[in-house]
Amino acid sequence: MGRITALESPAKTAAAKSTRRIGAQNSAGRDAILKAAIGVLQEEGAAGLTASNVAKRADVKAHMVHYYFRSIEDLVLALIRQHGSLGLKNTARAIASDEPLRALWEVETSFKWMSVAMELSNIAIRREDMKAEMMRYIEDMRNLQAEGIQRHFQLRGIECAVPPMALTIMVAGIARQIVREKEFNVSLGHDEMAAVVETFLENLKPAPQ
Incomplete structure (x- = not known):
């Protein structure tokens, strides 16, 4: 999922978290996505916090957001x-x-x-x-x-x-x-x-x- 306004239930989100590989927590790519997400929150608020908006601001493909974070949650x-x-x-x-x-x-x-x-x-x-x-x-x-x-x-x-x-x-x-x-x-x-x-x-x- 890619939009914060449609949060999944904790149980459903937990079920989706399986063995899918997640990027390293201390990587430059992850830091760039976090920085981009902060920028989105500042300019567009929570409603604008989507994978596509964050990716666009970080200048990466949308799937890279989910490489480092399984979900927007x-x-x-x-x-x-x-x-x-x-x-x-x-x-x-x-x-x-x-x-x-x-x-x-x-x-x-x-x-x-x-x-x-x-x-x-x-x-x-x-x-x-x-x-x-x-x-x-x-x-x-x-x-x-x-x-x-x-x-x-x-x-x-x-x-x-x-x-x-x-x-x-x-x-x-x-x-x-x-x-x-x-x-x-x-x-x-x-x-x-x-x-x-x-x-x-x-x-x-x-x-x-």
Whole structure:
């Protein structure tokens, strides 16, 4: 099958996965297809994620998509894992900075990263295997963010009435709403919200010694 909007049932998909040869996971061809699929999601959304569209963008024949991925479902799972790993790496870099919350805000408001995450979420919500992957990465990322923020507060002697775990949800939630509205060319209130976040972040800086 080649279209994500007509997902097969897990049982049917599993039955189709037999002894057919699959390309190596660390190959340049596979990476090119994943990169092309990300591009399709960014420009056309989930509805455009077909083997033919991905192949066209990767400049390969459509059958090469299925050489590396038995189905579009497998491609989506690979995208979720790749995007989740990227999110964890970005989070690790952010919380290692001198201003982890500001760095996290910049990561979360990255249109490219967040728009792909939202498209993958829309696809995953209807499949238990995909939901499980999304849940794992979301919780791992949230725990990593909260632990980093808590450690930063303790080291710098910063007091904040909002628990670190709640802060991670606030930052991600506001960023996600802004990114989603930008897709509709809506910017009303975005500057004001960004100013509120900026003031909040400034107030979290440690007092001069």
